[in-house]
Amino acid sequence: MGWLVLIALQVVWTVLDGGNRTAHITVLAITVALAVTHVTVMPWWRYRVHRWETTADAVYTQSGWLQQEWRIAPISRIQTVDSERGPLEQLFGLVNVTVTTASAAGPLRVHGLDRKTAQRLVDELTANTQATTGDAT
Numbered sequence: 001m002g003w004l005v006l007i008a009l010q011v012v013w014t015v016l017d018g019g020n021r022t023a024h025i026t027v028l029a030i031t032v033a034l035a036v037t038h039v040t041v042m043p044w045w046r047y048r049v050h051r052w053e054t055t056a057d058a059v060y061t062q063s064g065w066l067q068q069e070w071r072i073a074p075i076s077r078i079q080t081v082d083s084e085r086g087p088l089e090q091l092f093g094l095v096n097v098t099v100t101t102a103s104a105a106g107p108l109r110v111h112g113l114d115r116k117t118a119q120r121l122v123d124e125l126t127a128n129t130q131a132t133t134g135d136a137t
Contacts, residue, residue, distance in 0.1 A: 001088070003035035052110045054121065056128060059099050061108045073108050075132045077101045081125045083118055097121055 010031055014024035051062040059073045080100040089095060095118035100107040113121065 073101045078129045
């Protein structure tokens with residue numbers, strides 16, 4: 001969606017500005033090339049790198065583009081499990097799950113799950129968290 005907005009703004013700028021159209025069209029062509037490259041590479045890269053897993057003991061997430069991060073949150077440290085769906089996620093039937101701990105590194109996030117998987121994950125983490133003794137700090 002961001003690429004479409006940027007391209008639309010550049011088209012409007014090119015039409016309304018009576019100046020050097022060659023420069024406008026060159027910039028627009030570069031933007032379109034970058035957008036096509038991003039839209040082509042991004043899903044493949046996310047599928048290859050981004051991972052998540054839960055066990056009875058912990059939640060694991062891996063994410064990142066160039067700098068990749070592997071995070072582990074013990075079940076006994078989980079404070080909240082939230083799910084959210086923005087307008088775009090609702091359109092595609094996706095859900096984002098956030099697992100909050102007392103860690104200074106922030107919450108663990110799992111993006112783009114289908115509704116059934118997200119509900120199962122939230123239910124499983126909630127049940128495991130309630131069954132685990134600990135102070136969640």
